Amino acid sequence: MLRIQVLIRRLKSLPAAVALGLGLALLAVPAVQAQTEPAATSAKAAPESLDNPYGLKAIVDHGDLVSKGVLGLLMVMSLGTWYVLVSKLLEQRKLLTEASAVRVGTKFWTAGSLQQGSEGLAADGAFRYMTETALEANKHHEGMLAGVDLSAWLTTSLEEAGEEVEHRMQKGLAFLATVGSTSPFIGLFGTVWGILNALTAIGVAGQASIDKVAGPVGEALIMTAIGLAVAVPAVLGYNWLVGRNTTALHYVTTFSSKLRASLLGAPARA
Secondary structure, three states, X not given: OHHHHHHHHHHHHHHHHHHHHHHHHHXXXXXXXXXXXXXHHHHHHHHHHOXXXXXXXXXXXXXXXXXXXXXXXXXXXXXXXXXXXXXXXXXXXXXXXHHXXXXXXXXXXXXXXXXXXXXXXXXXXHHHHHHHHHHHHHHOOOHHHHHOOHHHHHHHHXXXXXXXXXXXXXOOHHHXXXXXXXXXXXXXXXXXXXXXXXXXXXXXXXXXXXXHHHHXXXXXXXXXXXXXXXXXXXXXXXXXXXXXXXXXXXXXXXXXXXXXXXHHHOOOOO
């Protein structure tokens, strides 16, 4: 009978214990949320405020004299490459435009004489230079040159003028070839130098953790990427300009042959 009474008392006290536990749990939830929300907020804000300490800016700010020198040399080579590309492209476009003005049937060939036809060409153009050279050679075929065949004399004079035009068109292409062949190795030298400095710093610090290795090595590899970025436009531009030069010089050679034939066929009319 006594055991039954004890069991009844425990059953009566069970709802109170459950209610007490639920109350404590409800009180604990806001406190846990208050502690976890700042942590989550800081975790989200951390990636936004993360700044990359290893990059091109770090090389400029913290690089030594050799690294900055290599970087500056690559920048100069890149600027020179684009200057040559743009200037040669404009020069070639001008010559090709002039070539369309001396085709058969144009005002140049329908003029009364070669002298009158040359006056309608650009003053500093290649085709006017060729025409004036041919006219001068035809006029000054005298003295010691009188014993030289006129055809051979005109051919020699026009070949010299054509070589002069070709020399003008070739200016700057050697720079592109030099940049395209050397800039990757200059960038590679900067990479090797940067890795050497990184390994030296790691050895002095006595630590080889990932942050000690990845950052400096990544900075060094940027030099190789810059070297390739400088070389590719130079190589592509060189090949493109050489092809366009071949087309332009073909027009010059053809015009030279027509000039020679015109002077030999009607020298008095010139």
